[in-house]
Amino acid sequence: AQSVTQLDSQVPVFEEAPVELRCNYSSSVSVYLFWYVQYPNQGLQLLLKYLSGSTLVKGINGFEAEFNKSQTSFHLRKPSVHISDTAEYFCAVTERYRTQGGSEKLVFGKGTKLTVNP
Amino acid sequence: DTGVSQDPRHKITKRGQNVTFRCDPISEHNRLYWYRQTLGQGPEFLTYFQNEAQLEKSRLLSDRFSAERPKGSFSTLEIQRTEQGDSAMYLCASSLEVRRVYGYTFGSGTRLTVV
Numbered sequence: 001a002q003s004v005t006q007l008d009s010q011v012p013v014f015e016e017a018p019v020e021l022r023c024n025y026s027s028s029v030s031v032y033l034f035w036y037v038q039y040p041n042q043g044l045q046l047l048l049k050y051l052s053g054s055t056l057v058k059g060i061n062g063f064e065a066e067f068n069k070s071q072t073s074f075h076l077r078k079p080s081v082h083i084s085d086t087a088e089y090f091c092a093v094t095e096r097y098r099t100q101g102g103s104e105k106l107v108f109g110k111g112t113k114l115t116v117n118p
Numbered sequence: 119d120t121g122v123s124q125d126p127r128h129k130i131t132k133r134g135q136n137v138t139f140r141c142d143p144i145s146e147h148n149r150l151y152w153y154r155q156t157l158g159q160g161p162e163f164l165t166y167f168q169n170e171a172q173l174e175k176s177r178l179l180s181d182r183f184s185a186e187r188p189k190g191s192f193s194t195l196e197i198q199r200t201e202q203g204d205s206a207m208y209l210c211a212s213s214l215e216v217r218r219v220y221g222y223t224f225g226s227g228t229r230l231t232v233v
Contacts, residue, residue, distance in 0.1 A: 004160075034221060043122070043209055043224035044161070090160050104213065105151065105174065106222075108160030 002027040002093045006109035014117050015083055021076040021112045023091030030096035033074040034106065035065055038088045047089075050074065061085070086116045120144075122225035124210050130231045131200055138196045139228045143212030150193050151222060152185055154178065155207040167193060168215070200232045 007022040025031065032051050036044040048059025055067040065076045074091060092106040123142040131137050143150050148169050153161035164183070166174040169190035179185075182200075187193040197204055207229050211222035 036224075041226070041229075043124075043211075043226045045224070046221045049221050092160070104149070104222075105163040105166060106153075106161070108162070110158065110160050 002029075002031060002095065002107045004091050004093055004107055004109035006089075006091055006112050008112050009110065010113045010115070012115045012117060013081055016080045018079050019077065019081050019085075019114065021089050021091075021114065023074045023076065023109060025072050025074065025091070025093050027072075027093060027095075031093040032096050033065075033067060034092040034094070035059065035063070035074070035076050036090045036092060036108075037061075038090065038111075040087075044090065047076070081114070081116045083116050083118060085114060088113050122210055122212050122223050124208075124225035124228050126228055127226065128229045128231075130233060133200055133202060133232050135200055136196065136198045137200060137230065138194055139208055139210075139230075141193045141195070141210030141212075141225060143192070143210070144214075144223055147212035147214045147223070148190065149213045149215055150187055151211045151213075152193070152195050153209040153211065155209060155227070156205075161209055164195075197230075200230075202232045205230055205232045 003026045005024045013019050034049045035047040038044045048057050050057045050067045058064045063078050088111045090111045091109045094104050125140045150167040152164040155161040163176050164179050165185050167187040182198045185195045207227045209227045211224045213222045
């Protein structure tokens with residue numbers, strides 16, 4: 001079974017400051033990793049995903065994340081945030097080698113609320 | 119591509135009543151998922167369909183919950199004899215089973231409040 005820990009439940013930052021949202025995972029099997037963003041009263045939007053290859057993954061809206069296998073981490077970063085980045089961010093994992101026809105069910109962390117202040 | 123649609127957006131019901139939610143996935147997507155998100159938590163997997171077949175159910179899906187996907191198109195999630203603990207956002211997502219393509223498209227959710 002997999003689990004995801006998002007170490008910070010809330011992260012307040014000022015506009016144009018850099019931000020890092022931390023995510024650690026636990027799994028007995030290889031996993032794929034994702035970050036989703038959820039704006040108030042909305043569904044989730046995929047920001048980026050790590051499947052294989054380069055451990056630095058670039059996503060939408062200027063976000064990037066780095067996969068660190070030895071530390072079982074997948075931290076999300078943005079060098080300069082904007083007011084519009086205020087939202088809740090979820091890290092998620094799914095089993096890499098699922099059985100044929102098996103679901104790609106995601107296991108999510110509890111989320112990190114990012115608040116960007118002027 | 120109109121995205122994943124969920125109806126209704128909000129539902130308030132009295133405890134003990136039955137409710138039904140609908141999800142219309144992206145038309146060519148053959149996989150459909152239901153998740154539940156309670157306050158302060160991340161979404162939790164409930165069930166998964168590939169075409170019309172329900173292939174996986176979470177233990178969270180008690181016998182008061184039933185999901186269907188007739189003809190492999192839209193899906194419904196019914197909750198019978200609702201309880202206050204059922205209050206949550208119910209999210210639907212869909213995806214296309216293409217090799218090495220991962221990541222769902224989520225709908226905006228149905229927020230259920232049981233009073």
